[in-house]
Every structure is written in C-alpha cells, then in structure tokens.
Amino acid sequence: MAGRRSASRAGLSLVLLLAALVGCGGRAAPDTADADVRQLLQRRATAVLDRDEAGFRATGDAAAAVTGFANLRDVPLASWSYRLTGLHRSGDSATATAELRYRIEGYDAAPVSADRALRLTRAAGAWHIASDEPAGKAADQLWDQGPVTAVRGEHSLVLGVGQPRERLRSFADLADHAVPAVSDAWDTGWARHVVVLVPKSLEAMAGLLGAPASGYRGIAAVTIGEVGEANPGSPRPETGGGSAKAPADRIIVNPDAYGVLGDFGKQVVLTHETTHVATRARTTGATPLWLSEGYADWVGYRSGGRAPRRVAPELERAVSGGHVPAALPDDADFGFSADAARLARAYEGGWMACRLIADHWGEVRLNDFYRAVGEHRERAGAVEGALRDVLHTTPQEFTELWRQYLEGQLG
Structure with a gap:
C-alpha cells in the first residue's frame, strides 16, 4: 500500500511538473492594452460629439472627466477623433500619445490636428483616462x-x-x-x-x-x-x-x-x-511681409478716412526729419526683436506701398498684384515678376515712386 501511495504521489508530482513546464513554454496571454485604449478613445470621441456627459465620464477618472466635459460643452463640433500614436504601459498605469483631429461646425473646411499626451489607469480590468493634455511643446x-x-x-x-x-x-x-x-x-x-x-x-x-x-x-x-x-x-x-x-x-x-x-x-x-x-x-512663402501686412493694414484703414500722418506717425517723423527709407521693409524689420519704432515703420511702410498701388494703379490692380506675387513658386523673382506683369514697372522704379509718395504724403 505504501508503495502504491509513493507511486501515486510521484505520478501526481510528475503531472504537476509537466503542467508547469507546459505553462512556461506556452504563449502568454496577449496584452490587449493597445486595442483597449483605442476603443477607449473612440468611446470618448463619440461621447464628445453626442454631447453625452455620462458616456464621457465613463471614459475617465471622475473629477477630470467632469471638468473636461464642462470645458468642451459650448464648443460647436462637427468632428472629433483620436489616432493613438504611442503607448507605454507599466502594470495598471500607462502613458499614451495621440493625434486629436477636430472640426468646428460650419467654419473648418478640414480637421485641425493637435498632439495630445494622455495618462491612463486601469481598474477592474478597464482603462480610464486620468488626464488629456497638450503633448510636449504642443x-x-x-x-x-x-x-x-x-x-x-x-x-x-x-x-x-x-x-x-x-x-x-x-x-x-x-x-x-x-x-x-x-x-x-x-x-x-x-x-x-x-x-x-x-x-x-x-x-x-x-x-x-x-x-x-x-x-x-x-x-x-x-x-x-x-x-x-x-x-x-x-x-x-x-x-x-x-x-x-x-x-x-x-x-x-x-x-x-x-x-x-x-x-x-x-x-x-x-x-x-x-x-x-x-x-x-493666396499668401505663400513668396509673399513678403511688407505686402501681406501692408495689405491687411490697407484694408483695415480703407474706409476709416484717416490721413496718412495719423496712421503712420513713426514713418512721418522719419520722413519729416529727412530720413526717407531707401528701400521697402524686409522681413527682418517685422521681427518681434526689433525696437518698437522700427517695427512700426515697417508696418507703416508696407501700408503706404499698398496705398500707393491702390492710388496710382487702382484697387483691382492691387489685388491682382497680391495674387500674382503669391502664385510665384519661390520668393526670388516674385515681386519683380508681379511688378513687371501687373503694374508694368520695375523694382527700382516702384521703390523710387514709393519714396516720392512718402515725401508727398508725410513730408
């Protein structure tokens, strides 16, 4: 009898050992975190579009979800979706990166993209969003x-x-x-x-x-x-x-x-x-800032009836003092690092250039000139070509005419 018990114990031990070995050598249960998080983001996106507060709260930690939904409540959205771009899991916690794409209803012709960083936690086998913030320097x-x-x-x-x-x-x-x-x-x-x-x-x-x-x-x-x-x-x-x-x-x-x-x-x-x-x-890399900013100022002041001296005080001060600019402002003159007076003169100079075109050639030609510059493949030659083809002049002639215009209007 004792021998039989020993043999039975040995057999049982062998079965358990074999089961353990099979378990060690078999495939581990698949990690479904990636698929689960994608589904979680889809549920959140659906809740946002459906204005479903309960559904939104079900996707996140309670306090964060309540705040997130309240912040978005008044935004009219036509679309909202996430694309998971990265997931790093450590037990029941994870961090993720995602591309958010959304459109404002009635205003956006295509989605706006924003990189997001998410912190995730898992409880009772389900993932939840603990935070959803701009990623890195986004x-x-x-x-x-x-x-x-x-x-x-x-x-x-x-x-x-x-x-x-x-x-x-x-x-x-x-x-x-x-x-x-x-x-x-x-x-x-x-x-x-x-x-x-x-x-x-x-x-x-x-x-x-x-x-x-x-x-x-x-x-x-x-x-x-x-x-x-x-x-x-x-x-x-x-x-x-x-x-x-x-x-x-x-x-x-x-x-x-x-x-x-x-x-x-x-x-x-x-x-x-x-x-x-x-x-x-119609504004491209070929468009200089004197034109894009000058045109925007020209439209801004177009119906205001303000005299040039009131609109361009810094440039008026320079011209009255005998310092007529030798050339149109370049892009560097519009930099935020420039002193305020230089920056103001750049905007004023661009405005006066656009005003000159409208006064001398007409508003239709000004618009044609703006479009022609933007249609050029690169910055080099863009203004020169538009001056030639639209205004039938040269950079040298236009610059001299602009300088004379400054003296006549501001001197």
Missing part, C-alpha cells in the same frame, strides 16, 4: 484653459475663456463688421466668416500659440492657420497683426493689449486680422 487648445463660452455673430464665432459673455458679444459685433469690409476689398473666394479666440490673458494667448508670452506683449491679435503659423498684428496702438490651404484659421486676441485700444483701433485690428484669413490661400 500648443494649448482653448478648452485646456477652462470652460469655453461661445457667442455667434452673423459672420463670426467667438470662443472665449474667462471672459464675460457681453465682452465676447462685442468681439462678434466687430468681426461682423470686419467680414463685409474685407469682402468689399478682397472679393476672391473665401469663406466670409471667422473664428475669434479670446483667452483670459496674455499668458493664455501665448499658450494657444505654444510660444513665450514675452514675444507677444503689446501685440493686439494674431492670425494662425492650420499649422500654427502666426501672422502677427502690429504692436502699434492703432492696429492688430501661408499656406496654400487654409482649412482652419483662427484669430487669437491678446486681451491685455486689445483692451487699451479705442473703438476705432479695435475695429482696425479685427479687420486687419480678418484680411489675413481672407487672403491666406
């Missing part, structure tokens, strides 16, 4: 900064954070005036509506641009396109601030600098920036 989205308030105008959508609704309404009124004014000057096909973002502060504005706040101090507004490239507004008290495709332009306001402007200056800022939206599809 710019903020407006809802990253707090609950968004939306105000609709006839030609505009104003989205703000930390701003009273009545102030956002004032931006919508200004934008609604700017859009027809721009369309009257630039009738080449554009959407004829704008999205204006009004953050809480200069620092928040810089967050939307993914740039240091110091670079935008005194800048009333900027316009950005789908790749985050900014056309800066002028730092002068009177004014505000490409690619071939422009699916989603945004005018971003610096509430600190904008708030000190008078009513006329505020309108010029919004009209200037709206001009950048309208002309972006």
Whole structure:
C-alpha cells in the first residue's frame, strides 16, 4: 500500500511538473492594452460629439472627466477623433500619445490636428483616462484653459475663456463688421466668416500659440492657420497683426493689449486680422511681409478716412526729419526683436506701398498684384515678376515712386 501511495504521489508530482513546464513554454496571454485604449478613445470621441456627459465620464477618472466635459460643452463640433500614436504601459498605469483631429461646425473646411499626451489607469480590468493634455511643446487648445463660452455673430464665432459673455458679444459685433469690409476689398473666394479666440490673458494667448508670452506683449491679435503659423498684428496702438490651404484659421486676441485700444483701433485690428484669413490661400512663402501686412493694414484703414500722418506717425517723423527709407521693409524689420519704432515703420511702410498701388494703379490692380506675387513658386523673382506683369514697372522704379509718395504724403 505504501508503495502504491509513493507511486501515486510521484505520478501526481510528475503531472504537476509537466503542467508547469507546459505553462512556461506556452504563449502568454496577449496584452490587449493597445486595442483597449483605442476603443477607449473612440468611446470618448463619440461621447464628445453626442454631447453625452455620462458616456464621457465613463471614459475617465471622475473629477477630470467632469471638468473636461464642462470645458468642451459650448464648443460647436462637427468632428472629433483620436489616432493613438504611442503607448507605454507599466502594470495598471500607462502613458499614451495621440493625434486629436477636430472640426468646428460650419467654419473648418478640414480637421485641425493637435498632439495630445494622455495618462491612463486601469481598474477592474478597464482603462480610464486620468488626464488629456497638450503633448510636449504642443500648443494649448482653448478648452485646456477652462470652460469655453461661445457667442455667434452673423459672420463670426467667438470662443472665449474667462471672459464675460457681453465682452465676447462685442468681439462678434466687430468681426461682423470686419467680414463685409474685407469682402468689399478682397472679393476672391473665401469663406466670409471667422473664428475669434479670446483667452483670459496674455499668458493664455501665448499658450494657444505654444510660444513665450514675452514675444507677444503689446501685440493686439494674431492670425494662425492650420499649422500654427502666426501672422502677427502690429504692436502699434492703432492696429492688430501661408499656406496654400487654409482649412482652419483662427484669430487669437491678446486681451491685455486689445483692451487699451479705442473703438476705432479695435475695429482696425479685427479687420486687419480678418484680411489675413481672407487672403491666406493666396499668401505663400513668396509673399513678403511688407505686402501681406501692408495689405491687411490697407484694408483695415480703407474706409476709416484717416490721413496718412495719423496712421503712420513713426514713418512721418522719419520722413519729416529727412530720413526717407531707401528701400521697402524686409522681413527682418517685422521681427518681434526689433525696437518698437522700427517695427512700426515697417508696418507703416508696407501700408503706404499698398496705398500707393491702390492710388496710382487702382484697387483691382492691387489685388491682382497680391495674387500674382503669391502664385510665384519661390520668393526670388516674385515681386519683380508681379511688378513687371501687373503694374508694368520695375523694382527700382516702384521703390523710387514709393519714396516720392512718402515725401508727398508725410513730408
């Protein structure tokens, strides 16, 4: 009997050993984290579009989910999706990177892309989003900064954070005036509506641009396109601030600098920036800043009836003192590192050049000139070719005529 028990124990031990060996040598259970997180992101995207707060909360930690949904609640979205680009798991925690793509309903011709960093936790076998933030040096989205308030105008959508609704309404009124004014000057096909973002502060504005706040101090507004490239507004008290495709332009306001402007200056800022939206599809790497910024200022001041001396005080001071610029402003003159007077003269010089073309050749030719420059394949030869083909002049003749115009208008 004892021998049989020993043999049985030996047999049982052998079976257990074989089972253990088979377990060690077999395939491990597959890690489904990647697929699970993709499904989680899809559920969150669906909840955002469906305005499903319960569904949104089910995808994240309670407090973060409540805040995230509240921040987005007022944003009119036509699409919202995530593409998982990276996942690093450590037990029941994980970090992920994803590309967020979204469109604002009625305004964006194509999705805006934003890189996101997500922190994930797993409980009871299910993954949840603990945080969803800009990845690395990526710019903020407006809802990253707090609950968004939306105000609709006839030609505009104003989205703000930390701003009273009545102030956002004032931006919508200004934008609604700017859009027809721009369309009257630039009738080449554009959407004829704008999205204006009004953050809480200069620092928040810089967050939307993914740039240091110091670079935008005194800048009333900027316009950005789908790749985050900014056309800066002028730092002068009177004014505000490409690619071939422009699916989603945004005018971003610096509430600190904008708030000190008078009513006329505020309108010029919004009209200037709206001009950048309208002309972006015709503004390329071949377009010099004196033309893009000068044209935007020309539209901004076109119906204001202001004399050149009032619009171009820095340039008037230089010309009156006998210092007539020898050449049109170059791109470096528009840099934020330039002193304020030099920067102002650059904008004023560009404005006067566009005003000269409109006065001497007509507004139609000015628009034709702008388009011809942007259609050139590269910067070299773009202005020269447009001067020759549209205005039938040369760079030397045009520069001399511009210098004479400055003396006549400002001297």
